[in-house]
Amino acid sequence: MKEENLRILIDKIETAKSIAVAGHKNPDGDSLCSVLALAHMIKINFNKNVVCLYDGNIPDMLDNVPLRDEIQYHANIDPANKFDLFFILDYGTKNHIGGVLPFFSEAAFTVEIDHHKVDETIADLSFNDDKAASVGAIIFNMANTLKWERDKQINDLLALSILTDTGFFKYARTGKVFRYMASLVDDGVDIEALSNLLNNKPRKTVITEASVASRAEFLFNGRLALATIDSKEYKNIDGRGETVLSLLGQIKGVEYIALLKKQKDNQTGLSLRGKAKPVDGIAAALGGGGHSYAAGAVVQDSLENVREKLLELFRREIR
Ligand SMILES: [Mn+2]
Numbered sequence: 001m002k003e004e005n006l007r008i009l010i011d012k013i014e015t016a017k018s019i020a021v022a023g024h025k026n027p028d029g030d031s032l033c034s035v036l037a038l039a040h041m042i043k044i045n046f047n048k049n050v051v052c053l054y055d056g057n058i059p060d061m062l063d064n065v066p067l068r069d070e071i072q073y074h075a076n077i078d079p080a081n082k083f084d085l086f087f088i089l090d091y092g093t094k095n096h097i098g099g100v101l102p103f104f105s106e107a108a109f110t111v112e113i114d115h116h117k118v119d120e121t122i123a124d125l126s127f128n129d130d131k132a133a134s135v136g137a138i139i140f141n142m143a144n145t146l147k148w149e150r151d152k153q154i155n156d157l158l159a160l161s162i163l164t165d166t167g168f169f170k171y172a173r174t175g176k177v178f179r180y181m182a183s184l185v186d187d188g189v190d191i192e193a194l195s196n197l198l199n200n201k202p203r204k205t206v207i208t209e210a211s212v213a214s215r216a217e218f219l220f221n222g223r224l225a226l227a228t229i230d231s232k233e234y235k236n237i238d239g240r241g242e243t244v245l246s247l248l249g250q251i252k253g254v255e256y257i258a259l260l261k262k263q264k265d266n267q268t269g270l271s272l273r274g275k276a277k278p279v280d281g282i283a284a285a286l287g288g289g290g291h292s293y294a295a296g297a298v299v300q301d302s303l304e305n306v307r308e309k310l311l312e313l314f315r316r317e318i319r
Contacts, residue, residue, distance in 0.1 A: 001127060001145055008125055010146070012109050013042060016084035019050045020107070022074075023089045023135075025098030026056035028239060029065075029164025029198070031090045034113070034135040036067045037157035038087060041139070045148045053077060055098030059239035060205065064197045065160055066153035074099040083107045088123060090135040092116035093289055113138050116290065117280070133177035136161025140180050152188060159189040160198075167246075168195070171293065201238050208236040209243040212259075216244075219311070220318045222253045226310075228303065229261040237261070240271050240296070249273055256318075258310060260303055268306040271296045282313045 013019065021039045023031030032054070039050040052071040062068065079102060086107035091097050091114060097104060104110060104122075112123035115132040132138045136158040143150055143158075150158070162181055166172040168191075169181075185191065216227040225248040229237060241259050248257045255277050261269035270286060272279040272295050280295040286309060288297020299306045 001142060005125055005127065006142070006146060009111065009127075012085050012111070012125075013046055013048070016048070016109075018081070018083045019048060019085045019087075020053055020081075020083045020103060021050060021087040021089065022053040022055075022097070022100040022103070024091045024096040025054075025100075026239070027054050027058050027062070027071075029062060030134040030136060030161045032058060032062050032068075032071065033065055033157040033161040033164070034089050034139055035087075036065070036070055037136060037154050037161065038089065038113075038139050039070065040067055040154055040157070041143060041148055041150065044151060044154075051077065051081075051083070053100050053103065055100050060202055061198050061200045061238055064200055066156050074103065077103070079103075084109065086110045088112045088114075090114055090116070092118065094122055113142075131174060133172050133174065134161045134165035136165070137177055137180055140184070150187070155184050155187050155189050156194060159184045159191070160194055163191065163194060164198070202236075204236045205238040206243065208233050209238075209241060210247070212237075212241065213244045213247040216248055218251075218254070220314065222251075223255045223318055224258065224314055225249075225251060225254045225256070226258045226260070226307075228307070229259065231262045231264070234261050234263060234269075240269075245271060245273050249275060256314070258314075260307055260310070262303045263298070266300055266302060268299050268301060268303045269296070270299065270306060270310065282310070282317060285313055286310070 021035045023035045035052050039052045042050050053074045054071050055074050086104050110123035111125045113127045113135055117130045140158045212227050212229050216225050227244050244259050245257050255275050257273040259271040263269050274293045278292045280292050283295035283297045286297040286299050290296055
């Protein structure tokens with residue numbers, strides 16, 4: 001983290017009269033918890049009020065995270081609000097910002113903190129690190145560098161951001177993130193308690209996800225598992241249908257997992273996972289993006305058409 005950038009950051013926080021923080025649309029664990037952690041950290045270290053905003057839906061499994069009620073749906077905030085300082089976290093690409101974008105665009109000064117591969121930064125100041133395990137990990141590092149105070153809620157939120165984005169360390173690719181977590185555990189974080197706190201899905205969600213997985217197709221000699229969610233089932237899914245992806249990923253011989261979601265008649269969501277096989281190129285070819293082994297897209301087309309395009313891309317990928 002550049003010292004000069006940190007100096008600007010401190011100055012902007014100290015002089016701002018209004019501050020807001022937001023993550024990507026349909027927040028996941030990292031997006032929600034890093035937003036809440038950063039906002040609360042600014043509150044207790046600078047004695048400032050911070051508005052947390054989101055668009056889309058927050059999965060039920062995240063209902064019990066600390067300070068969950070501190071985040072507000074963007075439409076409940078007066079659009080005339082022009083923030084002096086606006087943080088956008090974990091956003092990936094501009095079209096993931098959703099309804100929060102006008103607040104970002106209107107803000108006097110903007111900061112982005114991200115670990116996605118971003119082509120171009122959109123904020124005035126950026127703390128991006130595509131090697132970081134989660135945005136919470138970047139914020140943990142920032143807090144330590146600046147010697148910001150962290151309370152129990154912040155520690156739990158930063159730990160949750162790391163645990164959810166690394167799949168409880170399965171996708172942790174650097175030693176750094178273990179050292180961060182070791183330090184959080186020394187400070188009182190209870191990983192088992194946090195894991196239990198996330199076991200909070202509605203029954204219909206898990207039943208639906210299991211049913212979707214049970215109907216999956218296995219293509220290219222079983223190397224691609226492809227599951228499809230219709231619009232009725234889509235309402236029951238919590239977040240991105242992570243359970244479907246992880247169930248199918250457990251199958252011997254499966255190298256790629258794809259989940260197609262009929263969000264609307266002409267809008268299809270796609271989640272892709274690769275077992276040591278990059279999938280971000282396929283997601284990008286469909287207008288999406290993400291991480292090397294976990295990527296996705298939202299395509300303005302019917303599920304049938306997106307399925308065909310996807311299979312064509314896999315035909316070229318798998319030989
Ligand atoms: Mn993230």
